Amino acid sequence: MIEEIVPFKGWERNLRLANEHLELIVTLEVGPRILSLSPRAGRNIFKVFEEQSGSGGEAQWKSRGGHRLWLAPETLEVTYYPDNAPVAYENEGEAVLLSAPPEATGFQKQLRLTLHPQEARVEIVHRVTNIGAQSRRLALWALSVMEAGGVAIVPQPPRGQHPRDLLPNRALILWPYSDLRDPRLHLGSRFITLRQERGREPFKIGLAGETGQAAYWLDGTLFVKRFAFQADAVYPDMGCNCELFTNEKMLEVESLGPLHTIEPGEVVEHREEWRLWTDVPPFDAAVEEEIGRSLPPLLERENDQ
Numbered sequence: 001m002i003e004e005i006v007p008f009k010g011w012e013r014n015l016r017l018a019n020e021h022l023e024l025i026v027t028l029e030v031g032p033r034i035l036s037l038s039p040r041a042g043r044n045i046f047k048v049f050e051e052q053s054g055s056g057g058e059a060q061w062k063s064r065g066g067h068r069l070w071l072a073p074e075t076l077e078v079t080y081y082p083d084n085a086p087v088a089y090e091n092e093g094e095a096v097l098l099s100a101p102p103e104a105t106g107f108q109k110q111l112r113l114t115l116h117p118q119e120a121r122v123e124i125v126h127r128v129t130n131i132g133a134q135s136r137r138l139a140l141w142a143l144s145v146m147e148a149g150g151v152a153i154v155p156q157p158p159r160g161q162h163p164r165d166l167l168p169n170r171a172l173i174l175w176p177y178s179d180l181r182d183p184r185l186h187l188g189s190r191f192i193t194l195r196q197e198r199g200r201e202p203f204k205i206g207l208a209g210e211t212g213q214a215a216y217w218l219d220g221t222l223f224v225k226r227f228a229f230q231a232d233a234v235y236p237d238m239g240c241n242c243e244l245f246t247n248e249k250m251l252e253v254e255s256l257g258p259l260h261t262i263e264p265g266e267v268v269e270h271r272e273e274w275r276l277w278t279d280v281p282p283f284d285a286a287v288e289e290e291i292g293r294s295l296p297p298l299l300e301r302e303n304d305q
Contacts, residue, residue, distance in 0.1 A: 001115055003096070008035060010054020015089055017096065017113065021120035022276055024113065030056045032087050032098040032111045034067040037223065039120065039278050045218050047145045047250040058084045063145075065250070069109050069126045070141040072236040072256055078105050078138070106132020120276040127269050130262040139236045140257040140270035144225065145250050150218030151285045152194045152244050152253055153295070155211045159189060173206030173238045184246065186286040193285040194244045196251040203247075206240035214242050214253050215295075222280040222295070225255060226273045233258035 001019050005028075008014040013028040018040060025036035036044040048065040055062075061080040071078050081103050088099045095114040102108045112125035126140050146152070157169050172187075174180070180187075182203050184195040194205065212229040215222055227241070235241050236259055243254040257270035283290035 001117055009048055009050070011056075013086075015096065015098075017115050019115055019117060019119075021118075022115070022122065024115065024122065026089075026096075026098060026111075026113070027087075028089060028098075029086050030062075030064070030084050032069065032100055032109060033064060033083070034111070034113075034124075035065070037067070037122075037274070037276070039221060039276055042221065042278070043147075043219065045147055045150075045216065045221055045223055045276075047147045049249075056084050056086070058082060065145045067124075067142070067144045069111060069128070070143060071107070071128065072139045072141040072259075074237075078107075078136075079141075081105050083109070102131050106130060106134065106136070122274045124272045124274060125269055126257075126272070127267060128262065129267045130264050133264055135261050135263045137259055137261045139259045140268060141236075141254065142225075142227075142256075142270060142272055143252050143254045144216075144223075145252050146196070146216045146223070147218055148196050148198060148250055150196055150216050150251065152196075152246075152251055153215045153217065153285075153291065154192045154207060154242060154244070155213055156188075156190055156192060157210055170207065170209040171239055173208070173240050173243075175204040175206075177201070178203050178205060188286075188288045188291075190288050191291050193291070194246060194251065195285055196246050198248050200246070200248050202245070204243065204245040206237050206243040208235060208239040208241055212241070212255075214244070214255065216251065216253050217280060217283075220278060220280055220282070222277040223253075224275045224277075225253060226275075227255040227271065228257075230258055235259060 006016045011027045011029045015026045017024045038044045046066050052064045061082045098111045100109045108129045110127040114123040186193045215224045245252040283294040
């Protein structure tokens with residue numbers, strides 16, 4: 001594995017991790033933020049806002065792009081606390097631990113990255129420590145800001161039969177600005193897809209379901225993130241463990257952990273596994289047969305190697 005400090009997008013100190021198949025770039029000047037995820041010598045599939053790159057120390061929160069760790073439910077005080085200060089990093093065996101400075105909110109955020117030595121696979125452990133004096137009920141929220149022009153895919157649980165299967169097994173959550181008639185959205189029997197298109201209004205949808213997977217396809221590269229789902233847990237945003245948000249510039253693929261009362265001194269974690277595939281053929285996001293031909297077994301846990 002390659003581990004080195006490199007310049008990137010105007011920031012001078014950025015940690016580059018790479019193996020034969022995959023490359024990550026994490027800035028050490030703000031964050032923690034993973035700014036780039038790409039096939040080796042390929043295109044970054046994360047969106048980085050050029051007008052916000054290379055800077056730091058601002059008093060207000062900045063989007064910047066890339067992958068970040070938030071806290072839910074969404075509030076101005078906690079969620080949008082500025083992450084504009086330098087981060088520390090240290091090696092923990094085969095992993096790298098990135099630590100942000102303590103926040104005035106009473107929390108400290110960390111990302112622990114483990115790059116697989118031979119595969120295009122990364123484990124991301126999102127970690128929050130309550131360094132304050134009071135308990136807080138919150139959930140860890142992992143957001144990947146994807147480059148424009150692709151399509152998000154979320155597999156649905158297998159269909160049941162009536163009258164054998166009488167209880168619900170999934171939920172869709174909508175935000176006040178979301179319209180189910182939006183042509184970017186397709187609700188299929190096997191997949192839910194959401195296209196990113198320029199010049200469009202914001203749209204957001206949340207899901208609760210057992211599949212614990214979400215993906216983004218862009219110009220032949222497929223990014224898949226996987227995360228746990230606890231059927232007996234309470235999730236934020238009316239029960240979401242997965243959310244998709246898009247506007248005219250990007251699309252966010254988001255996973256959420258359960259709501260948890262974080263006691264003083266307690267550490268809470270939320271894990272994602274990322275995988276990249278290349279040379280994945282294009283498909284019509286509204287035609288499930290095309291999705292099925294292009295993507296299996298990439299979104300099927302039972303076929304995972």
